[in-house]
Amino acid sequence: xxxxxxxxxxxxxxxxxxxxxxxxxxxxxxxxxxxxxxxxxxxxxxxxxxxxxxxxxxxxxxxxxxxxxxx
Amino acid sequence: xxxxxxxxxxxxxxxxxxxxxxxxxxxxxxxxxxxxxxxxxxxxxxxxxxxxxxxxxxxxxxxxxxxxxxxxxxxxxxxxxxxxxxxxxxxxxxxxxxxxxxxxxxxxxxxxxxxxxxxxxxxxxxxxxxxxxxxxxxxxxxxxxxxxxxxxxxxxxxxxxxxxxxxxxxxxxxxxxxxxxxxxxxxxxxxxxxxxxxxxxxxxxxxxxxxxxxxxxxxxxxxxxxxxxxxxxxxxxxxxxxxxxxxxxxxxxxxxxxxxxxxxxxxxxxxxxxxxxxxxxxxxxxxxxxxxxxxxxxxxxxxxxxxxxxxx
Numbered sequence: 357x358x359x360x361x362x363x364x365x366x367x368x369x370x371x372x373x374x375x376x377x378x379x380x381x382x383x384x385x386x387x388x389x390x391x392x393x394x395x396x397x398x399x400x401x402x403x404x405x406x407x408x409x410x411x412x413x414x415x416x417x418x419x420x421x422x423x424x425x426x427x
Numbered sequence: 428x429x430x431x432x433x434x435x436x437x438x439x440x441x442x443x444x445x446x447x448x449x450x451x452x453x454x455x456x457x458x459x460x461x462x463x464x465x466x467x468x469x470x471x472x473x474x475x476x477x478x479x480x481x482x483x484x485x486x487x488x489x490x491x492x493x494x495x496x497x498x499x500x501x502x503x504x505x506x507x508x509x510x511x512x513x514x515x516x517x518x519x520x521x522x523x524x525x526x527x528x529x530x531x532x533x534x535x536x537x538x539x540x541x542x543x544x545x546x547x548x549x550x551x552x553x554x555x556x557x558x559x560x561x562x563x564x565x566x567x568x569x570x571x572x573x574x575x576x577x578x579x580x581x582x583x584x585x586x587x588x589x590x591x592x593x594x595x596x597x598x599x600x601x602x603x604x605x606x607x608x609x610x611x612x613x614x615x616x617x618x619x620x621x622x623x624x625x626x627x628x629x630x631x632x633x634x635x636x637x638x639x640x641x642x643x644x645x646x647x648x649x650x651x652x653x654x655x656x657x658x659x660x661x662x663x664x665x666x667x668x669x670x671x672x673x674x675x676x677x678x679x680x681x682x683x684x685x686x687x688x689x690x691x692x693x694x695x696x697x698x699x700x701x702x703x704x705x706x707x708x709x710x711x712x713x714x715x716x717x718x719x720x721x722x723x724x725x726x727x728x729x730x731x732x733x734x735x736x737x738x739x
């Protein structure tokens with residue numbers, strides 16, 4: 357199956373990275389691939405929040421923001 | 428197959444609730460604010476005539492509380508709001524969050540009062556941790572609670588609001604169970620504390636029934652989200668481990684955190700009743716309330732002084 361390339365920024369790691377996923381992947385698949393618990397993050401694309409069942413597109417720029425703060 | 432996950436309207440959804448309902452930006456904001464106002468009413472957190480301090484760090488939880496209570500204050504002029512921040516002296520973390528706190532208060536014309544460990548106790552937290560072999564969250568929690576209560580009373584506040592959310596409460600309940608410390612649990616709840624005294628300024632938690640994810644979603648939508656996360660000292664704490672465990676459970680069994688807090692709320696009146704007769708002593712060193720002859724803050728100040736003297 358065709359693959360898509362996703363550019364990521366993960367704020368908890370303060371890191372940019374790129375991942376490849378199969379064509380019809382959703383946000384939930386991306387989080388699973390990264391081993392991130394969906395309860396602990398919100399996800400945005402083009403400064404808009406997106407849900408776990410949202411389909412990802414080739415060359416999407418995604419931000420994964422941790423909900424954990426303080427201390 | 429019937430899709431039970433209904434959208435609120437034709438706008439693009441930005442979040443889905445525990446019930447499965449998907450909400451757009453505007454409907455989520457309305458849902459969240461209504462939930463906070465309902466919490467305030469349900470637990471009688473704020474009366475008609477109050478002088479409220481909001482403890483802020485510059486993080487999303489405290490700025491969310493401040494933003495919502497500031498709106499409440501504008502709609503009800505007898506409810507007055509000020510902000511209080513504690514500068515523990517954690518390089519690379521608190522200095523950055525305090526800039527956000529100042530900017531927010533300036534922009535919204537909110538009086539901000541900052542008190543620091545260095546000014547009040549002579550050293551920053553970073554310096555204290557180089558001197559004493561103690562868990563950072565233990566000593567920091569003692570000094571922080573001490574200063575917040577003392578300064579709130581000096582500022583003649585009737586209540587102190589904090590940004591504690593459902594996740595925080597759930598973690599505390601879980602930790603107290605693991606430590607077999609029911610008395611500590613009796614101090615929890617949307618109106619924190621156990622014993623009434625003019626020495627204690629009552630603490631309230633308007634975000635009590637909001638999950639951390641809901642608060643973050645609200646903060647993101649309303650431009651209150653900071654760019655920094657966890658305190659560097661908290662990452663390996665007992666609380667962090669409990670938090671991760673609870674988040675794993677929540678992911679597998681949706682609604683776990685709500686269930687824990689809701690069942691706790693049913694037992695809380697019995698806990699408060701059981702421990703209501705404790706005695707409040709006055710610290711012989713600083714005259715602040717204490718459970719012993721000398722309060723924990725003064726005990727640590729003394730330990731720090733002794734260590735500094737030994738090193739010199």
